[in-house]
Amino acid sequence: MKKIYLSMSLIISALLTMSANANTLSGVIKDADGNPMHGVLVRVTDAQSIVSEAVYTNAAGEYNLVTILEGALSIRTRLPYFKDEMASVTLTDDASVDLVMEPMTDLMEISNSLPAAYHFGSLPFEEGDDADFNRYQFQRDCLSCHQLGNNYSRHPGNSEYWLATIIRMHRMYGNFDEDLREKRVELLVDGFTDEPLMLRPQFPIDEALGTAKIYEYAITPAYVPHDSIIHPETGIIYTVDQVFDHMVVTDPETGESKYIQQKDSLAMKYHLGSPIVSDDDLGEFDPSLAKGPHSMAFGLDGKYYVTNTNDTSIGVFNPNTDQWEPSFRVPEGSGARYPHTLRTAANGDVWITFAGSEHVGRLDPTTGEFTIIDLPGGRVGNGILSEATQPYGVDINPIDDAMWYGRLFADKVGRIDPETLEITEYDSVIRGPRRMRFDKEGTLWITGYSEGQLAKVDVSDGFDVTVYDMPGFAEDIRPAPYALGVHPDTQDVWINENMTDRTYRFIPSEERFIVYPMPLEGTYTRDMVFSADGKVCASNNPLPPAALEGGVLEIFCIDPEYDPSEGVDGLATN
Incomplete structure (x- = not known):
């Protein structure tokens, strides 16, 4: 009652x-x-x-x-x-x-309430590290941009649906192996059935939840609002949409957003309400025609630098004018493709990974000059889906300004000397090194996407790794940690986990995780960023948007030190 x-x-x-x-x-x-x-x-x-x-x-x-x-x-x-x-x-x-x-008492209702990780983790994966369809290979191959196993994506027994889906997904990696895709389809059809899942994960409740508050700001129109950054002075949140080619400028004091389109973008034609589009055109836009803004970094000049993945350029957005400035185009003869993640060095240089080729790069924004660096070994990926290694995460060591990167499909982590450009690569102890961040002491933290792990790496004299298994709350269930951020004040590591509808926080001094259940089913988040008053924020943008409960994408912020006696304190207020 x-x-x-x-x-x-x-x-x-x-x-x-x-x-x-x-x-x-x-x-x-x-x-x-x-x-x-x-x-x-x-x-x-x-x-x-x-x-x-x-x-x-x-x-x-x-x-x-x-x-x-x-x-x-x-x-x-x-x-x-x-x-x-x-x-x-x-x-x-x-x-x-x-x-x-x-x-809940109905078995199907309970089953449908479980996050994607538990349905995905119950698939009949093959056993053994050398198996083509073991769990860690499948997790890296098929969970890179979206959940698999939520209520939107299970499609029990529908072999035609799965065949069409796998053909489309494999093509994105340049893989046309019929036997491979048919075997993957068979596994999905056998695993996703109409029977309720009987697994019952046990979710602990940490006392820290009692001092947490979550803020959610809807973004619409949106399709892939990817990485966000909070302006260090104004507290305004800036988010790039990889399909709609716009910068979303969100005022957390009001929850209102405005949308500023990149120049010469085709995407605006397909915005609902655009005067140059008919109702028949909506939904026909090919995302590959977009410029594809994906990752952002704040430059020393106060501007945002953006990887335009499809346009092979670095976009520039000026928050003082709320205008896009001319982009820096990656040299066509370099072979570098799909600029992915970027970070700013102490001298203002912008370092970039190229996920579509075996390169990293450096941009001098004062001159527009690129330095493109070939990574050793070429296409030496160890996955069955792609021979490419997919250079992915990147960060700059605050101690010596060295650039570090990960190769997601090769299980490699590398260092580049900023003066000599000498490359040193290490075998990653964790599988699927995805995104990485340094803390203020120069310790490198990396997410292990394939097996739900967090790596702490001492790089002061080589590559000394400590691995922490993230809790999955049920036997043989592994989280899928995408990215992470290190809180500038506490140095706690906040982790984007994309299959359990939860955000993870790791306290290094205690070597323990705190897990925050998120408000929406289907949650899939990107880079973690921090406000001046200590909140941690990210975009929530599963593909497609309908996979998120309610179908409206968003930015969310967690205040881990919420105290109701202090009243309301907006993000822009220190």
Whole structure:
């Protein structure tokens, strides 16, 4: 039975520390037997602005959300193995809403509520490191841009669907092996069935959830809002959309965004509401025709540098004018293709990986000159899907300015001396080294995408690796960590995990993980970035957008030190 109590009483002591327009929504969440429920995600949404805020209940089942959202709001509670509870409130003052949650009993309902990792991890993979279709090969091959195993993507027993899908996916890697794709189709058809999954992962609830708050800002129109960066002075969030070729400029104080198109882009023609497009044209846009802005770095000149993957150029966006400036085009004769990830060195140089060729590069933005570097060994990938190695993650060591990179399909990590351009490569202890970041002491952190691992690398005298297995919460289930960021103040490592609908945080001094359940099923996030007041933010952009619960892509931010007694503090406020 659901109980709702609304109270309009003022809490004077709390109001003294809050913004004038802030209200507090609080309450208690219990189960049907009257027991308080710990770790429940309580999400409040303003349907008009499509802005949401969420907190978790403490051990007493209590939640306390201080918010500037007001008016008609919807409330949703969520906890594994319990049915969502919904309520409405008109918030013009402080209010209290208590809810009772009922357990799920239907086996298919429970199965469908499990994140993608558990359906994918239950596929009948082959055994052995040399098997073509073992789990780690399959995970690296097929989860690079989207989840596999969520409610959108399972398609039980549909061999025709899977054959068409695998043909399309394999072509992206230049693979036309009929036997390979037919075998992969067989595995997916055998694994994704109409039977409910009986696996029951056990998700621990960390006390740290009690001091966390999540902010969500909808992005629309959007298709692949990829990497985001928070401006260090204004707190404005900048996000590039890889298909729509625009920069999304989001004000976290209001949740409002504006969309600034790259010049000469074909994508704008296909925006809903564009005066130059008919209804018949919508949905016909070929994403390969887009410039493909993907990764961003903040330059010493205060501008954003952007990898245009399809255009083979480095875009330039000026946040002072909110205008795109002329791009730097990668020399055609260099052979470098698909500029992927980039980072800025202390001297202002921009280092780039090229995922479509065996190259990395360096751009001097003051002259526009590129230095393109051939990586050793050429196409030495060890995967069955592609012989290419896919140079991927990159970062700059703050101690000696050396550039480090990973080769996702070769299980290699390399170092380039910025003065001599000498290359030193190491065998990666973790499979699928994807993205990487240095902490302020010069320790390198790398995500191991293929097997759900985090690597800590001491590079002061070689390549000394410590590996941490990320918790999967069930036997033989492995997370899929995409990227990571190192918090500039705490030096905690925040990890984008893309198959469990959760964000991971690793505390190096304690060698332990904290896991934050996210508000939306189908969550697939990109680079982690940090605000001046300590929040951690990322874009949420699974492919296609319909794979995300609700179908509206977003930026989210987590405040890990949320204190309701301090009131409302926007991202732009230090």
